[in-house]
Amino acid sequence: MPMITVQDGTQIFYKDWGAKDAQPIVFHHGWPLSADDWDAQMLFFLEKGYRVIAHDRRGHGRSSQTDTGNEMDTYAADVKALASALDLRDAIHVGHSTGGGEVAHYVARAEPGRVAKAVLIGAVPPVMVKSDANPGGTPIEAFDGLRAALAANRAQFYRDLPSGPFYGYNRPGAQVSQGVIDNWWRQGMIGGAKAHYDCIKAFSETDFTEDLKAIDVPVLLMHGDDDQIVPIADSALIGINLLRQGTLKVYPGLPHGMCTTHADIINADLLAFIEGELVADAPIIIEPALA
Numbered sequence: 001m002p003m004i005t006v007q008d009g010t011q012i013f014y015k016d017w018g019a020k021d022a023q024p025i026v027f028h029h030g031w032p033l034s035a036d037d038w039d040a041q042m043l044f045f046l047e048k049g050y051r052v053i054a055h056d057r058r059g060h061g062r063s064s065q066t067d068t069g070n071e072m073d074t075y076a077a078d079v080k081a082l083a084s085a086l087d088l089r090d091a092i093h094v095g096h097s098t099g100g101g102e103v104a105h106y107v108a109r110a111e112p113g114r115v116a117k118a119v120l121i122g123a124v125p126p127v128m129v130k131s132d133a134n135p136g137g138t139p140i141e142a143f144d145g146l147r148a149a150l151a152a153n154r155a156q157f158y159r160d161l162p163s164g165p166f167y168g169y170n171r172p173g174a175q176v177s178q179g180v181i182d183n184w185w186r187q188g189m190i191g192g193a194k195a196h197y198d199c200i201k202a203f204s205e206t207d208f209t210e211d212l213k214a215i216d217v218p219v220l221l222m223h224g225d226d227d228q229i230v231p232i233a234d235s236a237l238i239g240i241n242l243l244r245q246g247t248l249k250v251y252p253g254l255p256h257g258m259c260t261t262h263a264d265i266i267n268a269d270l271l272a273f274i275e276g277e278l279v280a281d282a283p284i285i286i287e288p289a290l291a
Contacts, residue, residue, distance in 0.1 A: 028099030034061030059195020168255030
């Protein structure tokens with residue numbers, strides 16, 4: 001399996017498909033998944049002539065099951081090491097959920113010439129947890145509940161989450177895919193319990209405000225207005241006002257896992273942004289349908 005070894009000895013698994021001289025698109029997965037969560041996007045963009053890359057975050061998937069370094073500074077450093085090892089230039093970095101936080105943290109610190117654009121999908125920035133500075137955030141007790149469920153019975157917890165709010169399968173009339181649920185469980189259970197436990201703090205408590213302000217490349221925010229995992233009101237609707245070159249696209253009724261449930265819609269809009277048809281020079285908001 002293709003791996004790089006980073007500074008602390010952790011091995012990071014990655015996929016790298018397509019011509020090495022094609023423009024690279026780097027995909028960053030959400031918690032507690034793996035590079036496999038991007039299969040629909042990688043196959044689509046490979047056929048469009050792009051070089052497509054996705055890695056398993058440390059402690060996730062086929063990478064080392066780390067008990068240390070499971071926080072955003074190290075995640076971003078691992079991405080920097082991968083970009084250097086593969087000599088990625090003018091790359092588009094696409095992150096979902098926790099991966100969106102990882103993208104923001106990396107892109108704000110990337111070496112000149114490494115990044116052309118960024119996309120944050122259902123992403124956690126600017127900050128999830130409720131505080132005096134973020135009164136609309138999610139109470140810390142919700143994240144404590146995630147940790148408790150993981151520690152008590154991770155295998156069952158990783159059935160319950162995709163069966164319900166992650167893909168919106170708890171909504172009336174939802175078309176439930178058992179295969180999608182099983183694949184979420186498979187990806188989650190491959191990773192390490194300690195790394196996943198620590199990552200809850202990383203995605204919920206890291207403040208990406210300064211990262212968003214510092215990013216100097218075009219950024220597309222894509223968010224479903226029925227995202228039950230990362231509520232849009234405390235994420236994309238705030239984040240768009242922090243970006244220098246930001247575009248926001250809101251998807252009426254779509255869930256957190258819309259890259260999987262509605263891959264055709266997401267892939268088409270990603271392609272339009274990457275190829276310059278959806279220009280990130282001003283906010284573009286698609287208003288949610290009226291109830």
